[in-house]
Amino acid sequence: MNICVFCGSRHGNSVAYEAAAKTLGSLLAREGHTLVYGGGNVGLMGVVADAVLAEGGKVIGVIPDFLLQREVGHRNVTTLEVVDTMHTRKKRMADLSDAFIAMPGGWGTLDELAEILTWKQLGLISQPVGLLNTRQFFDPLLEQMQRMVDEDFLAPDQLALLIRENTPETLLSALRTAIR
DSSP, X not given: OEEEEEOOSSOOSSHHHHHHHHHHHHHHHHTTOEEEEOOBSSHHHHHHHHHHHHTTOOEEEEEEHHHHHTTOBOTTSSEEEEESSHHHHHHHHHHHOSEEEEOSOSHHHXXXXXXXXXXXXXXSOOXXXXXXXXXXXXXXXXXXXXXXXXXXXXXXXXXXXXXXXXSHHHHHHHHHHHHO
């Protein structure tokens, strides 16, 4: 499978985030999956890509030219696709991917997660979407999503589409089950 990972361009303030990224990357490679991601060499993005590469796995990075010019592109990935815009980047990553994982991150990660969930809700994609909730990072967001259901802005079955797990191992297992 090609698995797209959305995650931070920073490391966060706990070693647990980096450890989860390393574990996820190693598992992806050992299980024969290809990582699709935003193409950066910084933060958790760089950690997960380096972990896949260290295990001999395949990595496809998709990065807009303006970010590549800022020298944040990972030059050692298997394939680095340079695109024109952030929108093109997200579309290309979606086109390449059989499943999606969001790890802790900032605005960009939140944007990618919201957009891919919107596409899934609208039927534009059918791939499963998972949330790696390391250190309960996403608990406040999950509470907000539940409030969206409670206030009737989101159907319960739409929230149920989001697979939520706390470890890379359990998340990958849940994604494999969802794809079958």
